[in-house]
Amino acid sequence: MDEISIIKSRINEVTDPSCNQTLGENNSVKHVGIDENNAVVLIVEVAEKEANITKQITRDIAKIVKLDLGYSGVKIEFTKRKVRNKAAKTLLIASGKGGVGKSTVTANLAYALTRLGKRVGIIDADIYGANMPKIFGATDHKLLGNENGKIYPFEKDNIQMVSTEYLVEEKRALMLRGPMLGKVLKLFFQETLWSEEIEYFLVDLPPGTGDVMMDMKNFSEDAKMVIVTTPQESAAHIAIKAGYAAKDLSHDVIGVIENMSYYEVNGEFHYIFGKDGGKKVADELSVELLAKLPITPSDKIICAENEMPGIIYLNLAKKIIDIL
Ligand SMILES: Nc1ncnc2c1ncn2[C@@H]1O[C@H](COP(=O)(O)OP(=O)(O)OP(=O)(O)O)[C@@H](O)[C@H]1O
Ligand SMILES: [Mg+2]
Known part of the structure; x- marks a missing residue:
């Protein structure tokens, strides 16, 4: 697995507390990159863009990215998921x-x-x-x-x-x-x-x-x-x-x-x-x-x-x- 795939598969384990499903289950990780300062850059889709939810997800992701995987930091852009059924x-x-x-x-x-x-x-x-x-x-x-x-x-x-x-x-x-x-x-x-x-x-x-x-x-x-x-x-x-x-x-x-x-x-x-x-x-x-x-x-x-x-x-x- 390449570096990006490893990051993505680890982040996919994080739970979105607004719907109690993992980011992987919802296919919520829309972009994974690494910037020039060796920080991970992400776009993550959430059901609700409320501060307490995005804060918790950011905390969980930061733990994985910085402590487990050793990157210098993480930048996350949250986008709001479409309301309708994604499988429709x-x-x-x-x-x-x-x-x-x-x-x-x-x-x-x-x-x-x-x-x-x-x-x-x-x-x-x-x-x-x-x-x-x-x-x-x-x-x-x-x-x-x-x-x-x-x-x-x-x-x-x-x-x-x-x-x-x-x-x-x-x-x-x-x-x-x-x-x-x-x-x-x-x-x-x-x-x-x-x-x-x-x-x-x-x-x-x-x-x-x-x-x-x-x-x-x-x-x-x-x-x-x-x-x-x-x-x-x-x-x-x-x-x-x-x-x-x-x-x-x-x-x-x-x-x-x-x-x-x-x-x-x-x-x-x-x-x-x-x-x-x-x-x-x-x-x-x-x-x-x-x-x-x-x-x-x-x-x-x-x-x-x-x-x-x-x-x-x-x-x-x-x-x-x-x-x-
Ligand atoms: N198979 C049919 N037999 C008889 N009348 C029909 C039939 N299909 C549609 N019509 C009638 O033809 C008219 C135009 O149909 P409709 O509004 O569905 O077309 P449309 O392509 O949606 O039109 P628009 O481009 O204006 O949106 C309507 O009055 C409709 O009731
Ligand atoms: Mg018409």
């Missing part, structure tokens, strides 16, 4: 064109995952056209915060959700640029009191390849992405562009979902918006076409479990569980 998987729902059904797919996928026994959180990150509250019938909901500035997500049918819509006055659009946008994403990813049981986060992105997609890497490094398109030539064309842009931003695109693929009447399929746009996007990006969803009456956004689009969503959810 994140799926970004993206598109090229707007209005292709990202939000509809996100909500139905959340229901399908829930029906399969998974606990799901939705982050409505569509800063210009947030409509998750509308889909969930929760436009009147008021975000509650605690004294530490954390917010509680909205919850319905065992699904938790936060939306940019909750950050603005009714009937107003949220207008954000870089730094503010980062703050909103930070609020949703790091300062929301998500249930620790959540296993899957679904992020409804704005259409195209704007700031949100660019920023997302800072908040969920290992998120996967699906791209929603309709079969239309023009939608597919822009979806391919979005897919390439996502890949350029080193997003891991795992598949394509074709929405509004066909309209079914008495077992007959009508391809109202053309055919195979989704396949074209999937082929071009060398990923799987994960599902083809029919056109359904718009008064029923959330599909029933045992009827047709609902069954497709269940299969889609199973595939996504396997891939993630």
